[in-house]
Amino acid sequence: MNEFDRIAKYFAPLAAEAGLCLQDDAAVFEAPEGCELVVTKDAIVQGVHFVGDEPPAMIAQKLLRTNLSDLAAMGAKPLYYLLAVMLPKTCDDAWLAGFAAGLKADQDTFAIRLIGGDSTASPHLCLSVTAFGTVLRGQALKRSGARVGDGVFVSGTIGDARLGLQLVQGAALQVADKNAAIARYQLPTPRLALGQALRGVATSAMDVSDGLMQDASHIARASGVGIRMIAEQIPLSDAVKQAGISVEQCVTAGDDYELLFTAPKDAQVEATLIGEVVAGSGVELLKSGVPAVLQTLGYQHF
């Protein structure tokens, strides 16, 4: 099956009208009246972001969800995406069918549709998605609005993706539900509803992808403030506690894809208050009232 037959068979059925049946050089569309576009582009690489022997549907979903998480962080509603697949020969038709099935499932779950992209041979499996969302004009959440005195909040629990990764890597940890823990690493849930609910409430927001501490440092820098978090307030799951993963490990591990945001301390939000915005710069974690010493703030690619 050649490149064009593959696109027609596996990807054209996923396409929205704006994608012109994936037959054209580009897609054409307009944002809804009164809306701005929010656009993000993430790439994932075999051996860096995934091992490569995962089910292809899972790889597709993780790819799409990391992008959807960026839309969530800006308070955007998903609209369309573009997909570039750089495929080694080992990705045969069965692999592509599974990959497309994963995309289809998440398109339905998250109300996003394919409008174009690229397909090319590659000695190494690399994948990139560009996701488009919409927000009412001026309503996008950014990293730069945190104000001294705001509370610092995080959704869900932190550290589960680290636990999941350790389990995938074969660590012998005592966890009641290993599959649930692994799913937190392999198949994160973009916090889209929360992100949209935070418009007009949060003063800054981002998703937790590289480690809570490191990610908080981005908000601090973009906003020109400091962030102080309290170790005892960081929400940890029972599984993480059972496995004996420390709070220091949890706040410096990546891939949780929860939302980290600042808002007035009394804001009614579905998230946990974990600290406050302070004058100054940088980020610190207080444990038993004194600054914790951390080996790193989070994951770095280079």
Added chain:
Amino acid sequence: MNEFDRIAKYFAPLAAEAGLCLQDDAAVFEAPEGCELVVTKDAIVQGVHFVGDEPPAMIAQKLLRTNLSDLAAMGAKPLYYLLAVMLPKTCDDAWLAGFAAGLKADQDTFAIRLIGGDSTASPHLCLSVTAFGTVLRGQALKRSGARVGDGVFVSGTIGDARLGLQLVQGAALQVADKNAAIARYQLPTPRLALGQALRGVATSAMDVSDGLMQDASHIARASGVGIRMIAEQIPLSDAVKQAGISVEQCVTAGDDYELLFTAPKDAQVEATLIGEVVAGSGVELLKSGVPAVLQTLGYQHF
């Protein structure tokens, strides 16, 4: 230098306001009033689209220009782009500085600005750009509008990129200006002005990236017509003729990035009339009045 310092040093200076200083999860912007967005996404891979030992500025420019060529094919005016770089350790700071300089040069030449993207480690160098352009509502050129009786046109000359590739690969060919021929392969010129001039004139259009015959077959299929081209009318450069590259070789080779389009035969356009749209399907090349036999229609990745 870590990931964030690298982005701040090499890429943030390239960013438009919509890119939020490349500090956020996504970019936020609106298309100008009355305009639709045209979006395209291409990926290039070391060993497939480039050797890897080219100057990094040249790799950057080829990456950007293949995307700009897609915008040209739709009649769009360039606006913004997103960039994903998947970098092996061999791409050091000097490489990145050169790569960014190439982007900067082409940003200035083609009036396009960076608004975001992704940077990740990779065992293999892969690059992807998502380019955004604008057209007045309903004015985008598509592949689907060719009508029986239209003329078929191509800009510039065809086959020069094949010649350039052969020269890069060390072929001993008689060519007066080898550097000019190599540049046609390494640094294609997106036909943006022509694409914009074709709005309201061309009935279909695309760029020639995989071979004139194969690309014409896409217009034929999307439009539900046949395309007949005349070998003696295909514009070949003096260099290609000197080198003895046949017209059959020229029309089945990729990377020319000229515009192929259909329009009324008497349209006043800066391009060469090379054939006509006929009833039926498929594409044929008449040479001395009889169908030429071709081994392939063009380049295929799989």
